[in-house]
């Protein structure tokens with residue numbers, strides 16, 4: 001099932017994200033965690049590619065497993081920046097052969113050792129190059145792209161970032177998923193600006209439940225997200241008490257989702273990070289709203 005056909009207009013729907021294991025030995029525990037999340041019957045599940053500590057090797061295995069065992073539509077992530085055309089074309093063939101219709105097309109982070117390299121000879125410089133490749137392989141793929149309410153860290157300014165985003169969408173993105181954010185007003189402002197720039201595809205906000213204090217630093221480093229005072233106070237108060245921090249972090253994420261829905265945003269992606277208990281708690285916090 002294509003994600004674009006699952007986008008709801010009136011009722012709230014949640015999707016969850018998982019990441020593949022780092023090594024073969026971690027495969028079974030990730031598989032179990034993803035299956036527990038799949039049992040919650042989210043609108044879809046996404047499986048990252050090499051991000052969040054997982055490696056690219058298992059993305060497709062995990063995605064196929066979710067789809068085949070639980071009938072949950074899956075979104076397989078794919079990055080391109082340090083890959084050759086040959087590798088990417090093979091990956092696309094593998095995705096197609098496994099019956100996965102949805103691909104999140106990403107550039108990926110530039111490896112630190114290549115930051116100052118001459119990029120002129122690279123097969124893929126930006127996500128837009130991968131989108132073109134996917135479209136050429138199968139015009140029927142449903143393609144997602146990443147977007148950044150607080151701008152991508154490499155962008156000079158938001159205007160330029162949104163222009164690049166428009167090019168990416170025009171190349172064939174069917175929908176966009178946002179980087180995490182902790183202040184919904186940043187998202188509303190971003191949506192206003194991208195709509196003004198002529199980007200009309202659905203945007204699925206990405207919400208990261210912060211469930212322990214160590215995650216905060218990592219999340220800021222990864223995303224450059226702004227932490228509102230309300231969130232900082234919560235970490236100050238509960239950071240040293242793991243159970244309380246988890247409860248408060250889940251409550252904060254739940255509250256963000258309720259506010260998004262109250263502002264007519266119906267599809268929300270939760271960065272559930274292989275934590276079935278977190279996914280389950282968010283879903284149960286919203287049970288009456290979701291009708292589940």
Ligand code: FAD
Nearest residue numbers: 048049051077106107108109126127146152155164177179
């Ligand atoms: P792009 O869209 O290519 O943009 C990267 C930068 O280049 C931006 O600053 C953009 O403005 C600029 N740009 C774009 N096109 C041009 C152009 N033609 N000329 C000049 N500048 C240009 N990483 C992983 O490794 N695995 C994952 O599974 C993963 N999943 C993600 C999911 C989401 C929803 C998000 C938000 C991020 C994810 N990431 C993942 C991280 C992502 O790979 C990084 O943020 C990466 O740095 C940028 O990827 P992109 O696809 O957004 O790049």
